[in-house]
Amino acid sequence: MAQATRKKPVDTEIDTALEARSAAQSHFRTLRLGTPFQPRIDALGLKQDWYSWAGYRAPHSLWDEELEYFAIRSQAALFDISPMTKYRIEGPDAEAYLDRVTLRDVTRLKPGRVHYTAWCDDEGFVLDDGTLFRLSPTRFRLCSQERHLPWLLDSAFRYDVRVEEETEAVAGLALQGPTSFAILRDAGFAGVERLKVFDLAEFAHDGATVTISRTGFTGDLGYELFVPADKALSLWDRLMAAGELRGIRAIGYTALNRARLEAGLIVANADFTTSEHAIRTDRLRMPDEIGLGFMIDPDKGHFNGRRAILEARAKKKLRHVLVGLEIEGNIPAEHAIVYYKKGQEVGLVSAAMWSPMAKRNIALASLQRPYGDTIVDDLWVEIYAMRELQYQKLMKKAKVVPRPFIKLDRRTANPPADF
Amino acid sequence: MTSSDLNWDAIVIGGGHNGLVAAATLAKAGRKAVLLEAGNEVGGAARTEEFTPGFRVSAVAHLLNRLHPDVMKTLELERHGLTVERGDFVPSVALSKDGPLTLHGAYGEVLTGASTSEQSAWKELRAQSLRYAGVLKPFLSRRPPNLGDMSLAEMTGLGQTALALKRLGKEDMRDFLRVLLMNVYDLLDEQLSDDRLKGLLAFDATLGSHLGPRSPTSLLGLYYRLAGEIGGLAGAQIQPKGGMGAVVAAIRSAAEKAGVSIRPASPVAKVIVEKGRAVGVITQKGETLRARTVVSAINPATTILDLVGPREVDTGFVRKVKNIRMKGDAAKLHLALDRPPQFSGVDAAGHKGRLVIAPSPDHVERAFNPSKYGEFSPEPVMEITLPSLADSSLAPSGACVLSAVVQYAPYALKEGWAAGKPQFLRAIMAQLEAYAPGIGATVRHAELLTPADIEARYRMPGGHWHHGELQADQMLISRPVSGWSGYDTPLEGLFLAGAGSHPGGGISGAPGLNAARRIIAMRA
Numbered sequence: 001m002a003q004a005t006r007k008k009p010v011d012t013e014i015d016t017a018l019e020a021r022s023a024a025q026s027h028f029r030t031l032r033l034g035t036p037f038q039p040r041i042d043a044l045g046l047k048q049d050w051y052s053w054a055g056y057r058a059p060h061s062l063w064d065e066e067l068e069y070f071a072i073r074s075q076a077a078l079f080d081i082s083p084m085t086k087y088r089i090e091g092p093d094a095e096a097y098l099d100r101v102t103l104r105d106v107t108r109l110k111p112g113r114v115h116y117t118a119w120c121d122d123e124g125f126v127l128d129d130g131t132l133f134r135l136s137p138t139r140f141r142l143c144s145q146e147r148h149l150p151w152l153l154d155s156a157f158r159y160d161v162r163v164e165e166e167t168e169a170v171a172g173l174a175l176q177g178p179t180s181f182a183i184l185r186d187a188g189f190a191g192v193e194r195l196k197v198f199d200l201a202e203f204a205h206d207g208a209t210v211t212i213s214r215t216g217f218t219g220d221l222g223y224e225l226f227v228p229a230d231k232a233l234s235l236w237d238r239l240m241a242a243g244e245l246r247g248i249r250a251i252g253y254t255a256l257n258r259a260r261l262e263a264g265l266i267v268a269n270a271d272f273t274t275s276e277h278a279i280r281t282d283r284l285r286m287p288d289e290i291g292l293g294f295m296i297d298p299d300k301g302h303f304n305g306r307r308a309i310l311e312a313r314a315k316k317k318l319r320h321v322l323v324g325l326e327i328e329g330n331i332p333a334e335h336a337i338v339y340y341k342k343g344q345e346v347g348l349v350s351a352a353m354w355s356p357m358a359k360r361n362i363a364l365a366s367l368q369r370p371y372g373d374t375i376v377d378d379l380w381v382e383i384y385a386m387r388e389l390q391y392q393k394l395m396k397k398a399k400v401v402p403r404p405f406i407k408l409d410r411r412t413a414n415p416p417a418d419f
Numbered sequence: 420m421t422s423s424d425l426n427w428d429a430i431v432i433g434g435g436h437n438g439l440v441a442a443a444t445l446a447k448a449g450r451k452a453v454l455l456e457a458g459n460e461v462g463g464a465a466r467t468e469e470f471t472p473g474f475r476v477s478a479v480a481h482l483l484n485r486l487h488p489d490v491m492k493t494l495e496l497e498r499h500g501l502t503v504e505r506g507d508f509v510p511s512v513a514l515s516k517d518g519p520l521t522l523h524g525a526y527g528e529v530l531t532g533a534s535t536s537e538q539s540a541w542k543e544l545r546a547q548s549l550r551y552a553g554v555l556k557p558f559l560s561r562r563p564p565n566l567g568d569m570s571l572a573e574m575t576g577l578g579q580t581a582l583a584l585k586r587l588g589k590e591d592m593r594d595f596l597r598v599l600l601m602n603v604y605d606l607l608d609e610q611l612s613d614d615r616l617k618g619l620l621a622f623d624a625t626l627g628s629h630l631g632p633r634s635p636t637s638l639l640g641l642y643y644r645l646a647g648e649i650g651g652l653a654g655a656q657i658q659p660k661g662g663m664g665a666v667v668a669a670i671r672s673a674a675e676k677a678g679v680s681i682r683p684a685s686p687v688a689k690v691i692v693e694k695g696r697a698v699g700v701i702t703q704k705g706e707t708l709r710a711r712t713v714v715s716a717i718n719p720a721t722t723i724l725d726l727v728g729p730r731e732v733d734t735g736f737v738r739k740v741k742n743i744r745m746k747g748d749a750a751k752l753h754l755a756l757d758r759p760p761q762f763s764g765v766d767a768a769g770h771k772g773r774l775v776i777a778p779s780p781d782h783v784e785r786a787f788n789p790s791k792y793g794e795f796s797p798e799p800v801m802e803i804t805l806p807s808l809a810d811s812s813l814a815p816s817g818a819c820v821l822s823a824v825v826q827y828a829p830y831a832l833k834e835g836w837a838a839g840k841p842q843f844l845r846a847i848m849a850q851l852e853a854y855a856p857g858i859g860a861t862v863r864h865a866e867l868l869t870p871a872d873i874e875a876r877y878r879m880p881g882g883h884w885h886h887g888e889l890q891a892d893q894m895l896i897s898r899p900v901s902g903w904s905g906y907d908t909p910l911e912g913l914f915l916a917g918a919g920s921h922p923g924g925g926i927s928g929a930p931g932l933n934a935a936r937r938i939i940a941m942r943a
Contacts, residue, residue, distance in 0.1 A: 100730055122735035122909075155734040157741070158724070298694070304733045307695055307909050 032057035035082035036171040036232030040240075044250045051253070054147070054167075056083035059252035068255035072218050073357060075247025076177035078239060079256055081224065082232070085130075085147050086170050089140040091161035098140060100303055101155045102132065103287060103295035109134045114198045114213050118292050119148075120305030124312060125275035125284040127151065128268055129292065133200055133213060141166075141211075141226070145268040146276070155304070171232035175239060176222030176259070179246035181416035184212065184223060187242035193415045195223070206234040214416075217256060219263025221410045221417070246419070261351050262358060264324055264403025266290060271322065271350040271364050282319075286312055289320040290366070291403070320347075321372040324403040325363040327381055328396045330354050333363050336381040338371075342395055346371035349381060357406045363398070376400040427453050427710035429938070430700055431679075432687050432726070433917060435463025438716030439670045439679075440931030441916040443494050445714070446677035448939045453710075454679055455702065457686035457878060461671055464877045464884065465926050467664025471864035473815040474755040474807075477663035479868075479877060479884060480926050481804050481822045482509075482773060484656040485647025486666065489560050490928035494673040501669035503650035507657040509809075510772035513619040514854045518764045520615040521772075526645065526654025530616070537613045544610045549653050551595050552645035554583045556653075559646055559922045559929050562937055563896045563904040600891060603641055604632035604780050614779035621784075622777035622800050626824065627884050627924065629748045631787030632780045636891045643889060647927060656773060660810050666926060690715075690722075690913060692731045697913035700726075712912055712938055716931060718879060718886045719743065719899040719919035723908070732909050739900035743919070744893065747870035747882035748790055750828035752801070752847060754821035755864040759808060760855040774803040776850055786827055793833035795843045799850060801825040818863070823847075830870035830881050840869055885924025886917055895921055906934040914938055 033056050035041070041059060049060040058080065061068060071077040089098060099106040104117040111134050118129035130144035142152075152163045175183065184192045189203045192212060200213035208231045216222030227235050240248060260267065268274050272290045273283040286309055287293055298310055312318055327333050332354055338347040347367030355362045363381070365372070371379065376399075383394040410417050431442040434456030442454040460466055464479035483503075491497065511522040513532075520532035526549075530541045557579060564573045584592050598606055603624035607617040621632035624641035631637065649655045659665045675681065685706075690713055691699040699709035715722040720740050723729075729737045762774055777783050777800040786796035803823040807814035814820045825847055832839045844867045852859050870882025879886060887893050896904045899919045906914045906921075916934030918924040 096730070101734070122733035151734060154738050157737055158729045302692070302695065302731045304735075307733070310695070 035080055036229040037080045037082060037173070037236055040233065040236050041080060041250060049252065053083040053253070054085060054145075058083055061252040061254050062250055065252075065254045068249065068251035069258050069356075071247065071249035071251055072177050072220060072255060072259045074178065075249060076175060076179040076183050076243055077218075077249055077251040077255065078236070078243075079174040079176065079251050079253075081172040081174050082167075082170075084167070084172060085144045086166045086172070086226075087142045087144075087149070087152060088164045088166045089142055089152075089161060090138060091159070092138060093159040093161045094138050094140055096301075097156060097159040097161045098132065098142070099301055101152065102142075103292070103297070103303060103305075104132075105297045105300040106132070106134075107300070111135070111137050112200055114200055114215050118287055118295055120287065120309065121275050122305060122308065123275075123284070124286045124305035124308030125278075126272065126287055126290060126292065127275050129266070131215060133211070135200070135211065146274055169229055170226050171229045171235075173225045173227075173235065173239070174216055174218075174222065174256075175225065175248075176216045176218040176220050178221055178410055178417070178419040179243070179248070180222050182418050183239060183243040183246050183248060185418075186246075187238050192223075196414055197412050205238070206231045210235060217263070217265060218259035219265070219404055219406060219411060220259065220408055221413070257351075258353055261353055261362065261364065262355050262404065262406045264364070264405055266322065266364065267351075272366065285320060286318060288313065288318050289322065291322040319369055320366055321369050322364065322366050323372040323400045324405060325349070325365050325379075325381070325398045326401045326405075327352070327361045327363055327398045329394070330361050331383050331385050331394060331396075332361065333381045333383045333396065333398075336363075336383050338365050338367060338398065339380045339382060339395075340371055340375065341378050342380045346379070355405055360405065362401075362405045364403075365398075372400060427451050427708060429453075429712040429714055430455065430708055430710040431916070432690075432700065432713070432715045432722070433457070433463070433717035434461030434681065434683065435716055435917065436465045436667055436670055436926055436928055437917050437931030438463075438714075439667065439674050440490055440494065440928040441714050441716055441935045442679040442681075443670065443674035443677050444932055444935035445938065446674065446679045447493070448935070450712075450939075452679045453708065454674070454681045455685040455687055455700070455708075456681070456683045459684050461681060461683060462664055462667035464873075464879065465663040465667050467662030467813075470753045470866045471755045474753075474818070474820050474864070475662060475813045476753045476806060476820050476822045477659075479751055479873065480663050481658070481806065481824070482656045482802075483659050483663070483666060483926055484644070484649050484654070485925045485927045486649055487560060487927045487929045487932065488648065488651070490932050493932060494670060496669045496673060499669040499672040499676070501659075501666060503657055505650060505652075508650070508652070508655045509658055510769060511619060511656070512762075512765055512769045512772055512774045513615040513778075514762060514765070514774055514776050515615045515618075515778045516853075517615065519762075519769065520613065520619070521769060522619070524655070525652035526656075533613050533616060537611065537616065540611055541616060547591075547594075548641065548645055550587065550591065551598070552642040552653065554580065554587065554595060555642055556646045557583070558895060559927070560933065562906065562933055563898070563921045565905055566896060598638060599642075600636050601638045602633050602635050603638040604784065606638050607632075607780060618777040618779045618782060619775050621780040622775055622802070625783065625787070626802065626826070627749055628890060629744070629746065629790070629829075629888055630890065631784045633784050634787075639891055639894075640889065643923070647925065658771075658804055658806050658809055662806060662810070662813065663926065670928070687726060689728075690726045690910075692727060692910060695731075696911040697727070712914065714914045714916050714934060714938065716916040716934075718745075718917060719915050720745065720880055721878070722913075722915060727910065727913070736900070736903070736909055739902070743899055744888040744890075745881040745883040745886060745919075746830040747873060747879070747884060748827045748829055749884060750825045750843070750870065751868040751873065752821070752823040752825055752844075753866040753868075754823075754862055755814070756819040756821055756858070757861040757863055758817060759805060759819040760821065760851075760858040760861065762855045770805055771808050772804075774805075774854075776801050776803070776854060790827035790829040793829055793831055795829065795832060795839060795846070796827045797846055799825050799827065799843075799847055801847065801850065803851075828869055830874070830883070832869070832871075836869045836871045840867060843867065843869070884918075886919035887923075889923045894923065898923060906930075906937045
């Protein structure tokens with residue numbers, strides 16, 4: 001008969017080592033990280049409705065989805081964008097480097113400007129989309145949904161450029177809505193009225209610098225602010241104080257998601273699957289297949305995916321198209337299947353809503369060409385409307401319409417209006 | 420810009436034997452071709468060079484065993500002075516303290532020095548190995564299949580391979596598939612018992628690779644060797660008269676006859692790329708040459724990373740190119756001897772052959788082990804030839820040239836080759852002394868080329884003879900990188916034609932020929 005011969009370790013040195021080790025591995029105790037604004041957001045998060053945004057605890061909604069949405073359209077909404085992945089790209093070759101990595105012509109992006117861009121792998125499939133901020137002739141910030149450091153570092157081979165992730169070091173806020181400009185002015189950011197759409201400038205804040213750009217994800221008048229993480233709370237407080245009488249409200253993602261849909265903007269891994277996430281080969285998308293074809297410039301220098309993209313165009317190998325739809329009725333067609341002649345499946349709706357601004361039932365859908373491309377008539381969506389534990393299937397006519405679904409003059413007005 | 424602008428159909432970069440074959444083949448098809456060689460002489464690692472006054476030797480490759488018959492035929496090399504006759508075949512001698520064992524004819528048609536039972540075991544293994552290598556052989560002269568977009572010809576080619584497999588019969592087909600990726604050590608143990616024979620085969624399977632006999636897939640190296648042929652016989656080997664330079668001279672002559680303009684001492688600085696298309700080159704002297712086709716018969720990584728530059732290609736492609744494993748593990752020894760050495764127990768014919776010090780598979784494996792950790796073998800294995808015995812023009816009267824390929828000599832030697840080289844030479848000489856007593860006293864001059872030397876002298880990154888490890892993951896559709904194995908590159912108009920492309924290294928001319936055929940077929 002076997003006998004237990006092992007003794008329990010009583011050595012205190014071992015205990016200490018174990019403790020030290022588990023202390024070093026305590027990351028799992030924090031399931032979702034907080035952003036630099038977390039104390040303020042937690043205090044406002046009455047609904048405790050959190051989701052994980054790139055590992056951070058982010059609110060779906062803080063107090064009321066509807067009112068949060070209307071804060072964007074009628075007042076000013078404050079949205080924490082700190083979890084967005086941010087890279088600092090700096091060096092004499094930074095422009096040439098980014099011109100090779102990303103689709104749009106970076107040589108035409110002037111210092112103090114921002115543009116929306118995307119980047120692809122060798123096969124021309126979209127890795128991600130994001131915004132590129134040109135902070136100086138040799139310094140950029142690239143913001144994206146996904147993380148790309150290995151790709152960006154490998155792309156830097158033989159470029160005189162430094163690529164660093166600064167997601168944790170830099171806190172970000174989006175201030176969006178008609179009163180956003182007035183709030184910034186009242187908060188004392190002198191000169192902010194000079195920012196045109198896609199301009200950026202630096203302003204003093206709390207002994208540090210805040211970068212303010214006239215950009216956003218709402219199709220509305222709005223700004224984005226980037227600040228060192230340790231100045232995040234003082235910036236929040238400064239904006240909240242200045243905005244008190246102009247209706248400033250903190251909001252969650254659900255409200256923002258509605259605004260961006262009205263603006264016709266797409267979201268990676270919601271409206272298309274990024275190429276490093278796609279498991280099924282037919283889920284990969286080229287820029288032309290998700291409405292980003294306008295970014296392709298065959299006349300600029302070489303860029304990743306160029307050969308494959310131009311070949312797909314020349315050989316007519318593009319298989320999908322992303323379109324805006326207007327659907328009859330007022331029932332959102334979220335994730336509805338799109339049919340041709342009510343019978344043939346030709347695609348899927350990736351985002352849909354009844355738009356209070358457009359007063360239309362709108363959607364973004366990914367269709368298989370030629371549907372949505374050359375054949376745009378006789379398209380239908382099948383909406384499953386849940387009515388007291390029973391689906392009511394609605395076959396609704398869908399019309400391909402241009403994006404954005406709404407166009408607000410105040411977004412681009414110069415100088416920005418004082419509401 | 421100079422007058423040479425726009426005058427060429429094809430610019431071939433690199434005058435190694437593959438570059439010459441590619442240029443000659445293109446020229447024979449009516450293309451106006453210019454070949455730019457960086458060195459003062461063409462031939463690359465297949466030159467015959469004087470390493471000390473009066474002594475000449477085949478610089479890197481010293482045995483001809485796989486010059487592809489299609490190359491012989493296409494370029495009519497016999498008419499240019501390259502003849503191979505059965506009488507030229509030289510034996511392989513496995514040296515051992517227990518007396519030598521000799522493979523005669525084409526890779527041991529006759530085996531001497533072994534027991535009767537071992538002889539019959541060898542006969543079977545040899546026949547089997549040649550059958551299996553024969554299945555792979557047709558791939559050598561074909562473009563690797565393009566899995567994404569297969570042409571009818573490629574389908575047919577693959578179909579023929581399937582048929583060849585089927586023709587092996589059920590038992591053989593199963594066995595072929597079983598052993599294909601096996602290590603050579605275990606296979607030899609299954610079929611043979613003589614350590615000398617097993618040592619020789621283990622050496623041949625791993626020659627030129629960073630593999631030991633026990634490394635998975637090492638058997639493939641033996642099949643690669645046996646898929647080659649010379650004089651119509653698989654596995655045969657010759658020492659070309661005049662050294663390997665004579666082979667190059669024949670190819671060069673064919674190229675010139677076909678109208679190739681050969682320009683030595685013209686290193687290329689840059690491949691000119693315009694809108695995703697290679698349109699010419701700029702030499703280091705600043706001359707611009709333009710052509711519809713640019714063929715690079717130099718190293719694939721040098722081509723893409725240095726001549727084209729990573730900015731003109733995609734990140735994923737650069738990743739793949741940077742990941743090509745090409746750290747050489749073999750050194751080359753050249754000795755100028757006062758008189759021919761006497762290897763114990765070896766007859767005169769044996770001395771004119773290939774003498775191999777690899778007394779057992781375990782010995783080869785032990786020689787390999789230190790190289791994994793950046794150290795050279797304390798008891799290295801090697802293949803020795805004495806070329807001046809058959810060709811007296813290579814050495815002064817009465818003297819002798821010894822040429823040896825020595826393993827293992829890792830490119831990135833931990834202590835650095837400046838310090839390690841004299842020690843490694845001592846280790847090699849100790850081995851030679853053991854098999855040819857007294858040889859050390861007759862050495863007039865010794866030249867040891869480590870992978871670092873080979874890299875610098877022959878422009879072979881990592882000093883790798885094959886311009887990339889010839890292992891399963893870097894063969895066929897994965898050579899030089901997956902997705903771009905068919906000699907074309909992501910740049911339109913730029914092709915690769917060197918040993919870094921399929922089928923790989925050795926003096927075969929096959930990559931050069933296949934690449935030229937590809938280019939010709941595209942324009943047809």
